[in-house]
Amino acid sequence: MTPGQGPAASTAADRAPVPEAAWVYLLRCPDGSLYCGWTNDLARRLKAHQSGKGGAKYTKSHGTAAVRLTYAERCADKSAALKREAAVKKLQKVEKEALAARWLADNAVTLRMATPDDAADVADLYNWYVTHGVQTFQYAPSTAEEYRQNIAExxxxxxxxxxxxxxxxxxxxxxxxxxxxxxxYAWDVETTVYCAPDAVGQGIGKRLYTALLALLRQQGYRNAYALVTGGNKPSDALHKALGFTRFGVEKRTGYKFGQWLDLTYWGLQLVPGSGEPAPVRKRLTDEEIRTVLENA
Ligand SMILES: CC(C)(COP(=O)(O)OP(=O)(O)OC[C@H]1O[C@@H](n2cnc3c(N)ncnc32)[C@H](O)[C@@H]1OP(=O)(O)O)[C@@H](O)C(=O)NCCC(=O)NCCS
Known part of the structure; x- marks a missing residue:
């Protein structure tokens, strides 16, 4: 950037192409049966099955909200996914169960406190959204070193x-x-959550955020605020689901990838009460952290 001048506008052409996504998946219904399907948007499809709106007749009559993702395989494109879906549908039940068991074992999720050694992976995950999306207003990717410092701070x-x-x-x-x-403002924080593009819509964002808020409450923080860029439905839905309320919008405040975008402010009172607050505890004990993470 030349001193005294702003950055060059980020045009639609600057957006890195989003690789074609196609998935074959299995859903577990409450009666133990498995439903097999394919989709090019796993998060949206899962939501459709669970809401009963635009899902499948089978899942609608076999549990709707209670169906759970139990296998997902990324394929090169739609045609590969359709072939794979047909092959998975032909498998014996015991073979489908084996796929599901292996997938569930590989995808068992552990939440833990980051260390600076997580920085390179965190930067890679975040940079995907910097270069492909408008969920962040950042134009230039962050470096692993920046994240190393960020995590430590x-x-x-x-x-x-x-x-x-x-x-x-x-x-x-x-x-x-x-x-x-x-x-x-010492009792107020801005909160952030990002899931890997292949891991959205599977409950991970909500688990992370729920644990984050529980830890912040224990530290004695009073208010959490989140800034959500225009039209980010999954993020708006997550904040609403966790009790945040929308209290303001900066209209057409950011320009990225050829669009003017709003910025929505969400806020959550973490701890009720209006009296004098105790100072925030900068550090929780290992035991306090473990208890929250084990229950997340
Ligand atoms: C926003 C994000 C963190 C949400 O996490 P997630 O793991 O995908 O969401 P979850 O599966 O935990 O779902 C959380 C809630 O949001 C809702 N939701 C998730 N995806 C949704 C979608 N595509 N459309 C509508 N609602 C959606 C779920 O229904 C759920 O609500 P419920 O508990 O009432 O059912 C994740 O999608 C993400 O990383 N997106 C890209 C980066 C980003 O936008 N980060 C936030 C920047 S402010």
């Missing part, structure tokens, strides 16, 4: 959580930063 005052699969993949992260720098 956050951990001095607030949680920085990561969710990893049994095979080590980073599935998501959630953290909190001071909301403003002046002393009177």
């Amino acid at each position: 956050v951990l001095t005052v607030a949680p920085f959580l990561v969710a990893r699969a049994a095979d080590g993949r980073l599935l998501g992260f959630a953290c909190a930063h001071p909301w403003h720098s002046r002393a009177a």
Whole structure:
């Protein structure tokens, strides 16, 4: 950037192409039966099955909200997914059960506090949204070194959580930063959550965020605020589901990938009460952290 000038606008052409997505998946219904399907948007399809709106007749009559993802396989494109779906449908029940058991074992999710050694994976995950999406207004990717410092700094005052699969993949992260720098804001945080593009819509964001909020409450923070960029339905839905209320919108405030975008403010009172607050506890004990994460 030239001193005194802003960055060049990020045009639609700057957006990295989103790789074609196609999935074959199995859903477990409450009666133990398995439903097999294919989709190009796993999160949206799962939501359709669970809401009963636009899902499938089978899942609608076999549990709707209670059906659970039990296998997902990414395929090269729609035609590969259709072939694979036909092959999976032909498998014996015992073979489908074996696929599901292996997938569930590989995808068992562990939540833990981040360390600076998580920085490279966290930066990779976040940078996917920097280069492909408008969920963040950032134009230029962050470096692993920036995240190494960021994680270390956050951990001095607030949680920085990561969710990893049994095979080590980073599935998501959630953290909190001071909301403003002046002393009177010492009880307020800005919260952030990101899931890997292949891990959205499977409950991981909600688990991370629920644990984050529980830890912040224990530290004595009073208010959490989140900034959600225009039209981010999954994020709006997550904040609403966790009790945040929408209290403002900056209209057409950010320009990225050829669009003017709104910024929505969400807020949550973490601890009720209006009296003098105790100082925030900068660090929780290992036991307090373990208890929250084991129950998340
Ligand atoms: C936003 C995000 C963190 C949500 O996490 P997630 O794991 O995908 O969401 P979950 O499966 O935990 O679902 C949480 C809630 O949001 C709802 N939701 C999730 N995806 C949705 C979608 N595509 N449309 C509508 N609602 C959706 C769920 O129904 C659920 O509500 P419920 O508990 O009342 O059923 C995740 O989608 C993500 O990382 N998106 C890209 C990055 C991003 O936008 N981060 C937030 C920046 S502010």
